[in-house]
Amino acid sequence: MxxxxxxxxxxxxxxxxxxxxxxxxxxxxxxxxxxxxPLRLMNGLYLQLHAYMLRVxxxxxxxxxxxxxxxxxxxxxxxxxxGHFTTRQNIQYNWPKLRDVPDMLDALAExxxxxxxxxxxxxxxxxxxxxxxxxxDEIADPRPVAELLRQWSTDHPEFQFLPRKFxxxxxxxxxxxxxxxxxxxxxxxxxxxxxxxxxxxxxxGLGRTPMIGKELTEFVPLAELLPFVEATVSVWNLLGRRDxxxxxxxxxxxxxHGIDEIRRLVExxxxxxxxxxxxxxxxxxxEIAAQFQPPAFRNVPTDAYDSAYEADPVFRAWxxxxxxxxxxxxxxxxxxxxxxxxxxxGDATAxxxxxxxxxxxxxxxxxxxxxxxxxxxxxxxxKSDLPEVHKILKAHGLATANIGLxxxxxxxxxxDYCALATxxxxxIAQEIATRFDELKIEHEIGDLKIKISGxxxxxxxxxxxxxxxxxxxxxxxxxxxxTLGGDATETASLGTRTGPGFSAExxxxxxxxxxxxxxxxxxxxxxxxxxAYRRLGMAPFKTAxxxxxTGKKARAA
Amino acid sequence: xxxxxxPKVVTANxxxxxDVIYLAADDSWVRSLSQAEVLTDEAVAQIRLLDASARQxxxxxxxxxxxxxxxxxxxxxxxxxxxxxxxxxxxxHGKQAEG
Numbered sequence: 061m062x063x064x065x066x067x068x069x070x071x072x073x074x075x076x077x078x079x080x081x082x083x084x085x086x087x088x089x090x091x092x093x094x095x096x097x098p099l100r101l102m103n104g105l106y107l108q109l110h111a112y113m114l115r116v117x118x119x120x121x122x123x124x125x126x127x128x129x130x131x132x133x134x135x136x137x138x139x140x141x142x143g144h145f146t147t148r149q150n151i152q153y154n155w156p157k158l159r160d161v162p163d164m165l166d167a168l169a170e171x172x173x174x175x176x177x178x179x180x181x182x183x184x185x186x187x188x189x190x191x192x193x194x195x196x197d198e199i200a201d202p203r204p205v206a207e208l209l210r211q212w213s214t215d216h217p218e219f220q221f222l223p224r225k226f227x228x229x230x231x232x233x234x235x236x237x238x239x240x241x242x243x244x245x246x247x248x249x250x251x252x253x254x255x256x257x258x259x260x261x262x263x264x265g266l267g268r269t270p271m272i273g274k275e276l277t278e279f280v281p282l283a284e285l286l287p288f289v290e291a292t293v294s295v296w297n298l299l300g301r302r303d304x305x306x307x308x309x310x311x312x313x314x315x316x317h318g319i320d321e322i323r324r325l326v327e328x329x330x331x332x333x334x335x336x337x338x339x340x341x342x343x344x345x346x347e348i349a350a351q352f353q354p355p356a357f358r359n360v361p362t363d364a365y366d367s368a369y370e371a372d373p374v375f376r377a378w379x380x381x382x383x384x385x386x387x388x389x390x391x392x393x394x395x396x397x398x399x400x401x402x403x404x405x406g407d408a409t410a411x412x413x414x415x416x417x418x419x420x421x422x423x424x425x426x427x428x429x430x431x432x433x434x435x436x437x438x439x440x441x442x443k444s445d446l447p448e449v450h451k452i453l454k455a456h457g458l459a460t461a462n463i464g465l466x467x468x469x470x471x472x473x474x475x476d477y478c479a480l481a482t483x484x485x486x487x488i489a490q491e492i493a494t495r496f497d498e499l500k501i502e503h504e505i506g507d508l509k510i511k512i513s514g515x516x517x518x519x520x521x522x523x524x525x526x527x528x529x530x531x532x533x534x535x536x537x538x539x540x541x542x543t544l545g546g547d548a549t550e551t552a553s554l555g556t557r558t559g560p561g562f563s564a565e566x567x568x569x570x571x572x573x574x575x576x577x578x579x580x581x582x583x584x585x586x587x588x589x590x591x592a593y594r595r596l597g598m599a600p601f602k603t604a605x606x607x608x609x610t611g612k613k614a615r616a617a
Numbered sequence: 618x619x620x621x622x623x624p625k626v627v628t629a630n631x632x633x634x635x636d637v638i639y640l641a642a643d644d645s646w647v648r649s650l651s652q653a654e655v656l657t658d659e660a661v662a663q664i665r666l667l668d669a670s671a672r673q674x675x676x677x678x679x680x681x682x683x684x685x686x687x688x689x690x691x692x693x694x695x696x697x698x699x700x701x702x703x704x705x706x707x708x709x710h711g712k713q714a715e716g
Contacts, residue, residue, distance in 0.1 A: 087633065089674045107677055109701055110711045111635040140710055155710070158633050404707045475697060476705035484700075486707045536695050 080162035104175025120188035121149035132413035183213035190431035194439035202232035223300030224308035241552035263314030266518035291329035355425035365443035406434030467493035474514030481514035483531025524548035577604035629676035651690035
């Protein structure tokens, strides 16, 4: 994996030195909050409901064990012993003190990490498929491109004051695990006639105006990718609606001007940007790609795995649910659920972080990934090691066998932590997970993704949840709207609102009625929820939620 | 017709710790809502807000929050202020841990 160069290290050290001075000047009263706020946001420091929040970048979700150990240290030394992994593959600390933040940033820099551009109207942390470099279906590892984009975008002088934040995701597989269609720019590695190139989507995003990204180009070669992306951001930087923050995202620009006009403008601009790139980006790409070589995989028998799979039903359930196909024979991708039933989705304690780091060191070629679904991945584990890995995970509350199931819920921090939220997300996720664990039907239900946001900004991706839940404030009371039929993959779609929302007390029974309707109406256990919804439409679910009369109206519509 | 003024407290986040603070009658910042000064006169509330907002070396994001006076001190009237006054609902962290 990529290791910082001397230039990177010096750059981060200088930023940290500057920020330390800025914090000191704020505390001494030489900077007002209005002056200080943009400076702290440039370094990932927010002020939330109960405390400051530091958002740390985990570029394309890739970590090594030393970095994970350091995240644990930060959690223990400057927070309350845990961290929260987010849908943008970042980690957030919810309780830092202002005076401690420069020390936290210095500690991160020791392991090549930082919080630069995790906030502000700039190009944010570049995300990627969490199975990058490991997935059996991968055309090429998306991380060299993601790292190239990270270096290009960091402190890019043209893009430090964009109309709004800008999010880029990259996938190297046709199966989209990076939600590229809900990003400002989504990049997909494609292969044509033996040539690797990139399909570029633009204008996707969730929030108050959710949109699925549109294809800007079906293929650009590597030599043209960076100037093409620069041209795209540059066009939006000029056209973007700075008059209204709610209309400032590129999805609105694409919608208002049309994809054909945007494509024309990007191509015009590309003719200029292409001239400015002299090939240094390609040399850099080669240097980066050389650091993402696959580890030396072992060629040993999988007997230990086979016998444990036969003998131990708990291990078998975990293996069936949490493992994914690896490109190397005898290997698996092991997903560690941060969704134990009834706990806060995405949280890991310092001890758990150290356990995961240790597993990566001992059994995982020193690699970890953070998924946008708020779980952790050991991307390269030989199957013969999996019984031992599972045993250790189990001993530390990390072996919940629920990846992709109803309790593997994405939930934003909601009003428990976030200053923007209008309702809570976490307790709803906790209650749903607990309820379906009690019912013992989670595995029977199968693939079902619930995503919960505590406000219209949709950090919990509710629009693309098979069942989406949006928490709102209705006259001083938490109220939860349900959407159905959302999809975050290559067949992306936005969910449709079912009707009036539900109170906090009513929402879990409402979700249960939706699931019961699915179980009653599915063609077979092989038909997943999303497929059943697409076949059946909204009517049976409306009936389940609101009664027969409403269901009849939905059928007639 | 203007909306009638309802009782309020001045609240903010502390600059150094970031935690929720309230303005007390003696001009100090206190950590507990129960010790906050309840403002029942709109003009007084606006002056208290202005004065508190000027204390930039101590507090961030100063605003007036609705409360309902009671024998036990001011009570929150909106769930957001309840979480601010107590802490998050998933862990016993924040004010609830501090007692």
